[in-house]
Amino acid sequence: MANTDFPLIFDRSKEGRTGYSFPEFDVPEFNLENEFEDSYIRKEAPDLPEVSELEIMRHYTALSKRNYGVDSGFYPLGSCTMKYNPKINEDIARLDGFSHIHPHQDPKSVQGAMEMMYDLQTSLREITGMHEVSLQPAAGAQGEWTGLMMIRAFHEANGDYNRTKVIVPDSAHGTNPASAKVAGFDAVTVKSNDKGLVDLEDLKRVVGKDTAALMLTNPNTLGLFETEILEMAEIIHGAGGKLYYDGANLNAIMGYTRPGDMGFDVVHLNLHKTFTGPHGGGGPGSGPVGVSSELAAYLPKPLLVKKDNLYTFDYDRPDSIGRVKPYYGNFGINLRAYTYIRTMGAEGLKKVSEYAVINANYMMRKLEKEYVLPYQQHCKHEFVISGKKQKKLGVRTLDIAKRLLDYGYHPPTIYFPINVEEAMMVEPTETESKETLDGFIGTMMKISDEAKYNPELVQEAPFNTVVKRMDETTAARKPILRYDK
Numbered sequence: 001m002a003n004t005d006f007p008l009i010f011d012r013s014k015e016g017r018t019g020y021s022f023p024e025f026d027v028p029e030f031n032l033e034n035e036f037e038d039s040y041i042r043k044e045a046p047d048l049p050e051v052s053e054l055e056i057m058r059h060y061t062a063l064s065k066r067n068y069g070v071d072s073g074f075y076p077l078g079s080c081t082m083k084y085n086p087k088i089n090e091d092i093a094r095l096d097g098f099s100h101i102h103p104h105q106d107p108k109s110v111q112g113a114m115e116m117m118y119d120l121q122t123s124l125r126e127i128t129g130m131h132e133v134s135l136q137p138a139a140g141a142q143g144e145w146t147g148l149m150m151i152r153a154f155h156e157a158n159g160d161y162n163r164t165k166v167i168v169p170d171s172a173h174g175t176n177p178a179s180a181k182v183a184g185f186d187a188v189t190v191k192s193n194d195k196g197l198v199d200l201e202d203l204k205r206v207v208g209k210d211t212a213a214l215m216l217t218n219p220n221t222l223g224l225f226e227t228e229i230l231e232m233a234e235i236i237h238g239a240g241g242k243l244y245y246d247g248a249n250l251n252a253i254m255g256y257t258r259p260g261d262m263g264f265d266v267v268h269l270n271l272h273k274t275f276t277g278p279h280g281g282g283g284p285g286s287g288p289v290g291v292s293s294e295l296a297a298y299l300p301k302p303l304l305v306k307k308d309n310l311y312t313f314d315y316d317r318p319d320s321i322g323r324v325k326p327y328y329g330n331f332g333i334n335l336r337a338y339t340y341i342r343t344m345g346a347e348g349l350k351k352v353s354e355y356a357v358i359n360a361n362y363m364m365r366k367l368e369k370e371y372v373l374p375y376q377q378h379c380k381h382e383f384v385i386s387g388k389k390q391k392k393l394g395v396r397t398l399d400i401a402k403r404l405l406d407y408g409y410h411p412p413t414i415y416f417p418i419n420v421e422e423a424m425m426v427e428p429t430e431t432e433s434k435e436t437l438d439g440f441i442g443t444m445m446k447i448s449d450e451a452k453y454n455p456e457l458v459q460e461a462p463f464n465t466v467v468k469r470m471d472e473t474t475a476a477r478k479p480i481l482r483y484d485k
C-alpha cells in the first residue's frame with residue numbers, strides 16, 4: 001500500500017550500475033576536443049541516475065500505477081471533458097505515413113497528410129458553420145487569443161483603433177478574460193441574471209463604441225445554454241463589435257446547432273476535449289479557429305489550400321496576423337480528431353451531444369436530492385451543484401472532493417465557477433454507462449450521509465491515497481521542479 005518513502009530514480013542510483021550494453025567499438029575513436037571549439041564541449045558527464053534495466057522498469061511501473069486517468073476510472077472533471085479516447089485513434093496516429101514524416105518535407109511528398117488536414121478543416125467548417133478554419137492554435141486558450149488578434153486586425157483595417165474592450169460574462173471560462181488581456185484588450189465583465197444567463201440589460205449598459213467583441217462561453221460554465229444569443233448578436237453587431245464563440249465544449253451542441261448559424265464571427269474548438277485528443281497533464285492540445293468570410297483574410301498563415309488537385313500551404317496572405325505556432329498545428333492531435341470524426345460520422349456526432357446532455361441531466365436530478373442545485377433549468381453537457389448544505393455541517397466541498405478519492409473517483413472541478421458558493425462542476429460525458437453514473441451518484445449520497453453522521457471522517461479524508469492533503473498553495477506558488485541532492 002501507501003509508501004510515502006517512494007525513492008526517486010536518483011535515490012536508486014549506484015555508481016557503475018547500467019541498464020544497457022553497447023557492442024564493442026569497431027570504428028576508430030574520435031577526439032571531439034581537437035575538432036570543436038572548447039566552449040561546446042561538456043567537461044563533466046551529466047549527473048544521470050545509474051540503475052539496472054529491472055530497477056528502471058519497477059520504478060516507472062510503480063509510478064504508472066499511481067496515475068489516474070480516464071482508462072482507470074470515472075473522471076467527471078467539469079469543463080475538461082475527460083471522456084474516453086478511442087484506441088483506434090492511436091492505431092491511425094502510428095501509421096508510418098503519418099508518424100514518420102517531417103514538417104520540412106516537400107509538400108508534394110506528404111499529400112496524404114495534407115489531405116487529412118484539409119478534410120479535417122472541411123469537417124470543422126461544416127460542424128461549426130464557419131467559412132474558413134485554421135488548425136494552427138495548439139490549445140483552447142491559444143485559439144481564443146488568435147481569434148481576438150484577428151478581431152483586432154479587422155477593426156484596425158477599418159481604421160477603428162478605439163475598440164479596446166472585450167466584454168466577458170461572469171459565467172465565462174477563466175481563460176476568456178485572460179486571453180482578452182494578453183491580446184491587449186481590457187476585459188469588461190457583464191453580469192448573469194437570476195437564471196444564470198447573460199443579463200441583457202447589463203450587456204446594453206456596458207456595450208459601446210469602444211467594444212471590440214463579446215466572448216461567449218456557450219454553454220456557459222454553469223452548463224446552461226444561453227437562450228438569448230440572437231438578441232446578444234444584435235446588440236453587439238449593432239454597436240460595431242464582433243462575436244466570439246468559445247466552443248471548447250462543443251459536445252453539448254454538436255450536430256444540433258452551429259455557432260456560424262447563430263451569427264458568430266469567430267469560434268474556437270478544443271479537439272482535445274470534444275474530439276477525443278488525449279489530454280491532462282498539460283497537453284498537447286489543439287484549438288482550431290473558424291471565422292466568417294469577413295475575417296478570413298486575417299487567419300494565421302500559411303493556410304492549407306487545395307489548388308489544381310494539389311494541397312499547398314498558402315503564404316501569400318498579406319492581411320494575415322502571421323504564424324501563431326511553428327509548423328502546422330499539433331498534427332498528432334488533429335489526426336486523432338479526424339479519425340474520431342470519420343469513425344463517428346455525422347449521425348454519431350449528433351448522438352454524442354444527445355448522450356452527453358442526457359447523462360448530465362440524469363446525474364443532476366439524482367444529486368439534487370442531497371446537494372443544492374442553484375439553477376433549476378435543464379443543463380447541457382455539465383452542471384454545477386453546491387455543497388453549501390454540507391458546509392453547515394462543517395464539511396466543505398474540498399473535503400467531499402478528498403473523500404471521493406478514497407472511493408476511487410477523480411473529483412469534479414471544485415470552487416469554480418466562482419459565482420456559486422462551494423461549487424462542484426460535474427461533467428459525466430457521453431462515454432460512461434448508466435452503471436458508472438449510478439455508482440458515482442451512490443457514492444455522492446454516501447458522502448452526504450457521512451457528512452451528517454460522521455463529519456470528521458470526511459474532514460480528514462483521504463485515507464486510501466499515497467499522499468494525504470497537500471499544500472496546494474505552496475505547490476502552485478513555489479514549485480520545485482528539479483531534483484537537487
Ligand SMILES: *Cc1c(COP(=O)(O)O)cnc(C)c1O
Binds near residue numbers: 173
Ligand atoms: C478548457 C476550456 C478552455 C481552455 O482550453 P485549453 O485547451 O485548456 O487552453 C476554454 N474555454 C472553455 C469553455 C474550456 O472548457
